[in-house]
Amino acid sequence: MKRFMLINTVIFFLILGVKSGLIRKISNYDTIEYFTKVEGKEILINKNNKWNEIKITGINMNPGKPGAFPGDSFISNEEYLRWFSYIKDMNVNCIRIQNIMPEEFYEALEQFNNEKEEPLYILQGIYFNEVYLKDGYNPQTKDMKKKFKDYIEAVVNIVHGESYNRVNLNLFESYKTNVSKYVIGYTVGIEWQAHDLIYSEIMNDKSPYEGEYFYTSENASSFESFLAEAGDYVAQYEAKNYGEQRLITFVGSSSLHIKKSTSLSNGSTIILEQDEKDNIKSFIDVENIKTTEELKTGIFVSYNIYPSVSTLLMYEGDSGLFFSDINNYHTIPVVISEYGIPSSRLATDFISDTSKGYINETEQAQALVDTYNAIKKSGCAGSIIAEWGDSWFRSAWNTKDRIILDKSAYWSDTQTYSQSFGLMAFEPGNEESVSYPDNSNNEWKEEDILSSKPEVSLSMKSDEKYLYFMVNMKDGFNPLSEDIYIDLDVTPNSGATKSTQYDLQFDGQADFIIHVSDVESSKVLVHEYYNTHNFLEQEKQLQIRPDIINHTSDMDEFSEIMIYTRPKTYVEALGGFVEKQSTETGRLIHGNGNPTISEFNSISDFYIGEDYVEVRIPWALLNFMDPSTKQIHDDYYDTFDITPISIKGIYAGVTVKENNDTINRIDSKLYKWNQWTKPTYHERLKKSYYLLKEELSKASN
Template sequence: MNMRRFIFFTALGLLIAITGGLMFLQQTSAKNRVENFSVVNHVFIKRTDDKWTAITLNGTNLTPVQPGTFPGEEDVAVETYVEWFKMMSELGLNTIKVEAKMPGRFYQALKQYNDSVDSPLYFIQGIYFDEVALKDGEIPLAEHLKQAYRTEIKATIDKVHGNKTFWSSIYLFETESVDVSEYLIGYVMGVEWGIDDIAISNLIFDTSTYQGDYFFTKGQSTPFEAFIAEMMDVAANYEFNKYLQQSLYSTAGHLGMLHKKLYDSTEVKEHYDWIRSYATADMEHIGVTERLHTGTFASYDYEGFNVFRSQDTDLPSDQILKLVSEYHTIPVVISAYGVPSGRFCAEYADHEPTASISEQRQGELTAIQYNEITENGFGGQFLRDWQDAWFKSSWNTVELKLPDQSPYWHDPQTFGQGYGLIGFTADSEALKYPDESIEDWGNEKPFLSASSGDYYVHAGVDYLYLMIDPVKELSASTSTVIGFDITPLSGHTYFEKFDITFDRPVDFVLVLSEEGVQEMYVHAYYDTFSFRKMAQQIRVRPDLLPFEKAEPLFVKMYQFTDSSALSQMDHVTDLNDFRLTGAFVRGISDPSDKRFDSAADWYSTKDHLEVRIPYALLNFMSPASQLIQGDFYETHTITPLKIDGVGLAFGRVDEDETIVFPTVRLDWEEWFKPSFETRKKQSYQLMKDLFMEN
């Protein structure tokens, strides 16, 4: 009996001690809890010296890349990051958003920079979800993917807090990470979720509710939203239990049922894909418990609102943004906005006179989007890219190049590379800007010396540069004709437009005249646009070739502006699906010149002519490795073909004579790491002026 009493009171004492200890730990944890940012209604607030002040997030997305590198390679130096941070602050930005764990050098540079300034840069940390698995058709809610994501959540939080583990980084031999959690605003869960990923998850899984320590679902929540709430709970528990810190949370939003709400509220005709009604990722369906003292915010890509503009509505952009802002009870940020610069910008140039967008125009169009956002009560906005990204492709060029070699050369035909306000050029020794001076050709030897003058060629990491130094002055009516022998598998010697015969078959002919034609033409059989327009039919009926290989026909060059023309077999191509891309623009392409036009392709005076030609316009898949598009009519798809240089044939057409020189072969050394220099684009200064006004 005494033993039982002893055991009872001993157990009771232990229980009281444990309970008291837990209560003490909870009180201590609550007392020591770190909250640097929170929200009040639609507003972000930040703590400074124990005082809370409102803050509007004005930032940019940042990917750890530069020419020659992919995300995942720790190649950007600490000094480069610091220089970028200085330029960001000078621009008027206060926040950086990253989509995944960054190299240790990024966090080291952020701390180094912030320690040296009075106004630090804050950041939003993305927690990456396996996009490869999603592209392979797997469902986000699959248990093995959820388990892998729990691991990624913990590894990312550890990285932010400077507690790098073996599993927390994909960057081998990286610089040790540092604790930058004091600058952390919050976490964005996952990636830009695909509509199909969300919709299929909601159709297959049944559990649409979740109740956790920090998050719960509410309203008409979906299984996908329950999954997001659960993963947020994993993150909040881990960060608080290990680091006593609480942060803000969000995920990439999809309008889903919000489409209906907005349409109903404006009595606009419902007119969207049935599947979209199941593609809901709405932060209004995820609530927070009393244990979370920070909050949540909604996040949308500006491009996500384009669905309204493509559905026969009369809603202007600012009205759409206003409706979205008013719908939410929490702060809303535009996770990515901005317009690219480039030689062919597809749908971004729908209302522009040509398919190109200059850096000047990029700044003007991006400023319009910024003003629409700030005038409609959003909590912040992020530029789509800080720097131009050579590794990227666009929907209309992805099959025309080799993704594993894309970072090694610049493609102005790919608009996805041009969103940045910071650009990259070939190093100063290799720059050959078409302008009024030919001093930058001083170290080059003539590619061809002839009775009519000297002809120079330089294969850069961004363009194929040509310069003509004629003996006889170029008049406004002089037509310079250049034939390009790219592929050994096709081409023709006769160019009917100028009644010119080359000594060897050529695949492209460029004609430049100050008062006449300024355009590139392609041999019809090697015209990628014509092939892609009917590729799916050709795979079914290979006998339906639109052109003969030996046909002496050269055609204008076009590119697609509507993705449905490529993705839908029964789509009937019309004039709204494509635009001219072979036209060349005359102008000054030297950024130091007051007349600078980044969209310019060529320039001439009476004494010389200079032109820069995008490799993609010559059907290169990778000039770094001299890989071009093969015979797509033979293979029924676009595949690479290795070549040993290209042939160039120069010609000149004047009123009194026509001269065409024999084809000369051009070869160049393959490269792996491009040499480059960094510069601020014209759009940088335009946005800086705008931010300073606000």
Template sequence: MKRFIISISAIILLVFIGFIAVFYGGFYVDSGRDNHVNTFVRTENKEILIKDKDKWKPFEVRGIDMGSGIPGEWSTDYAITKETYLRWFQLIQEAGANTLRVYSVQNPSFYNAFYEYNSQHEEPLYLLQGIWVNDYIQNSRVDAYADSFAGKLLDNCLVTVDVIHGKRLIINNDADTSTGLYLHDISKWVLGYIIGNGWEDTTVAYTDEKYPDMEPYKGTYLTASKDASAFESLLAETGDRMLYYESTRYDEQRLISFSSGNATDPFDYPKEIAEYFRKCARIDAEHITATDKFISGQFVSYSASPYDQDYLSCMEYTTWNSLSDKKIDFSDCITPDGKRNTYRAYLRLLNEHHTMPVLAVEFGAATGRGEIQENQVTSRGLGYYSEKEQGKILVDCYEDIMAAGLSGGCVYSWQDEWFKHTWNTMYAVDLSRNIYWEDAQTNDQHFGLLAFDCGEKESVCYVDGDTSEWTDKDMVIQYEDGSFISVKYDASDVYLYLHKKGFDLENDTLYVPVDTTPKTGSTRMENCTAEFERPTDFVLILNGKDNTRLLVQDRYNPIHANYEEDITGEDSYIDPPARDSAVFENICMVLRDVIGQYQDAATPLRTFESGKLHYGNGNPSASDYDSRADFICNGDDVEIRIPWQLLNFSDPSRMQIHDDYYDGNYGIEAVGIKEMFIGLGREGNTIEMGRLKLKGWENTVSYHERLKEAYQVLKTYWTGKEHE
């Protein structure tokens, strides 16, 4: 018996060691049969071809990018469930998409769901599998040949190959991948790999400068040309070793691409444009060539959205051809009224430059209230679009992509992601907590076709003029004349319900003072005869559909504390406004002015009045739904939504607001509050204010999914089917 137990134990130990060696260590015996490699996808000239039975057919990539974030979870938590993925895959395919793109190895639930979904559908979804090096490594003080960069990149490539073939155990992810046991072989639906996700241009430039005379890499499957830079040689070597691994371990190949974008495109721009955009690096996939042993082929993937560095907008139309060694026809990039479609022109330049298929793997438009920049040329800026406008921009972009000769593209993105941040709002919020609330002011959170609306099944309030969701317990203060104000809030907005008998929105003016911080505020406002019971930080003025706005006391205006010198050239800290200043100002966001600042470096930052409220119906089920709606009037009743950040909340989940910018601080520090005060009145009166108790929700977020109107617009375009 003892000998039997020892034998069984030895067998179990050997099986365990073998399992770890194969699934964790990547051990395999080289078959030596790379001349028997199979592939179901290959390139031919500028086309991607997929094998359908015994025939090769052209394949147009209609893709959607999918991130890994959901409310209440960081993207690196990889918390999305298999059931959610299955539901999403169905919706994505119903929209007419045939391809998914992910940026890194997802959790096992993704691949399990992908396998199950495709196994049950005659027409599968295909996958473009991304591989990346995390931002920390890319921004470290090393060149790309450091082991922490090149070694980690290659490791990620080999791990990814094992994952899609269902033979991998990942224990430690270093923020590059998820973890878990991957057992499903989905390789027959994987079109290819995209190595990298927006290379840091300074790392590319540093590597190339450090190794100017590096001998080009010569490999079995990929080789670097004599014109290749050091970074391009590294990419060739990485791809070659990845191809060797998949060819010899799994007897398979698929497409490979090295990611790029505007910051690392292959063009040599005029000096003044390169300097203005700080264009310091180039990656040219033409410098990486395939040998006869690479039977699948390469494609080029560009992150190319109309709001990215728009070099062509700063160049005369007649000079665009100077970027190419070919004579390119840009006639369809100029409208009859003389407007330039620089997006289509740029895509055409990319396509004409390359001898292989080109994909625009990331193009999008953001909904939400925030904005980063306007595009005076294409009218496709960055933010503050309705959901219908978002859909139209996506369709317009895709039409440009195909008109430019590309092989397709991927819409960015499938779902909104609350963890994202934007340069012109990140100073105002606690970035360690932004997964617990939806910031309507941060445009990067709202690129998705799928929204996450607060509330388990429905929102606590829809700004639609129907006040049936309001109860007496929501009332903050009621006045002798019967008017009152009620307040609700959730993880995205503060909602107000105002009742004023006989109120005429276009001819009357109502004032709603809001007191949040005890440190500053005024009981009066310049050019207004109304007074406030308490020192007030914000005043909402209702004065018509097109003239209703939220104002902030100048002392508590964050744009002064953070961007005053960029806007006016003055330093607000030298002579700050008084604590009880009666000056109330528009609430604004700073914007990039690409063309203006190119033409004159001294051009101040432009601003966008974010505190101006948009009139409309904010109920998604309404026929006249307007996703940008902030307020609506129905007789004597007004419903309003105010995003938390407009009220200077840095983390509403813990009821943290901005502290006084000038009282021992230099910039934004947070302070907690447990109440705020709000009132309602007209000019010539002292407005009494009621107390609203505040309680954060900490890490518990309830939400429900909702397909945006853009989803239906894109679906109609891709499938030809109207809303069903």
């Protein structure tokens, strides 16, 4: 009896496990189904039992939004459906996702595609956890391979609507929606960094791989064999468990194609040469990964290429030549899986004119269209824009040490270029921003006045992106003869009580001066003691020799605000280093910042009206690490680092000068704002969305 009860209990839990997805029934299939395949340099798709070429026209999407990091899963079904509609209207046919998305994404995709003759397809990423690489793990060890294969199983199960998933981090997601009919392929792995590849090559022996679906050439590196083995496991697992195959792609290294060239001005082409004498390869060459006849679908190579100045240096800025050379090198289809241009106040290496510094939304739009056409002309099998929405959570190499990374999703940092690659902007405010520098100051109310005199007043506001100022002058403002100086006391650790340079006297300590004169030469200046850039320039030296510090907390000196725009970079084509570059990021841009106006300039900092001046200053420009919790940079020369300190608010005063003589002064007064844990935001489609929509419509006709 006991034995009978035990057997029945085991059977019960086995059935429960299968139904709940904790245990999978393993099946074998006599025939393998597939609806995409590679033929030569083309990708084909089967519709109504006919194979036709498909040019992948895609966009990258992640599950992050204001107030949420990608792993937070806060995006609703309604939001996904709205975004899918916008994307489909652009004539985009594919969404690329780099990792497992929240369950709501797959549910919304099925709901959106239901009964559509031309659905939105997805290119599903199988992510390799970069934390392991940062922690120094060798990805080719038995344990790391097992973790990666477990993740492969999870991804394949999820797209087939199976909840069996022992490695997925979203433990409370059920993943019951089968979207496999929309999955055209899998991206296996990530874009691998050169230093990780070198480390892996050193730690592992070079050995060709031979599997059921994949093998490698004799020239393959150990890491290319590792990728072939991973791709082989994807094909094996899906065929065995679901009787299906899909396209598989790996992300190649664009550095493979940046080789020594002769002068381009005489019409010569780039020489794509591979140094096989070098056994320590720092790049991935997907040409070394081959497939057997058992893989009916085939493979293509993906490239993430952002046409920055450094990337295109040896091509004299000709991205078309770069894309053509990449495509001509390969015997398999090439898809540019990421390309993007930021619409950013600080565009760093994406602009050659460092004195200009920015790329506005109009310029972003035209650059994206030009890049799309260059890829199309090159003969590549497709291109995928990066990305759908601006990503507040992102950091960048030149700003990540200046902010609190764990708080980055709660405010929009216009100084971080990587946050603004999207075609859709997330702007502060539930329906519109609290203020725009434009030809109207109607949004400013009496309660916004911080301090005033009969002749002049200072009003202030703030939101998740900017600190706003409005100086109203009873008799009007003449930028040809008058100057406005707004002095700000941000940190209690330092500040000047005067500026001999600008002949200014302050009633408190000033850390920043916003100088508005005319449309060309207005700028923000920083007290030299609180100058982040100059501190970073000498940080290491001062840590060793603190006795040579010549800064004092009350020194009478204000400086231009500079920031690095390009690190010191080794350029293989030139056989040497390109020196690091900086730009004056404190220079203010005049223009109309209202997106409803035809003259809209997305990176506008200030606007001069008839009797007022509106200014908006990015929080990070004033050394804020996180405005949502009122944390700023602490004393550099005390900590010898960039660390946070909390403040209660900002003191602001105004001086108005005419022909260098002071005619009005408003003493400093404290401006305070409420901290926030949930940012407000609204969506706004950028000009790049509409221009690309127009261009993609031409291509589809």
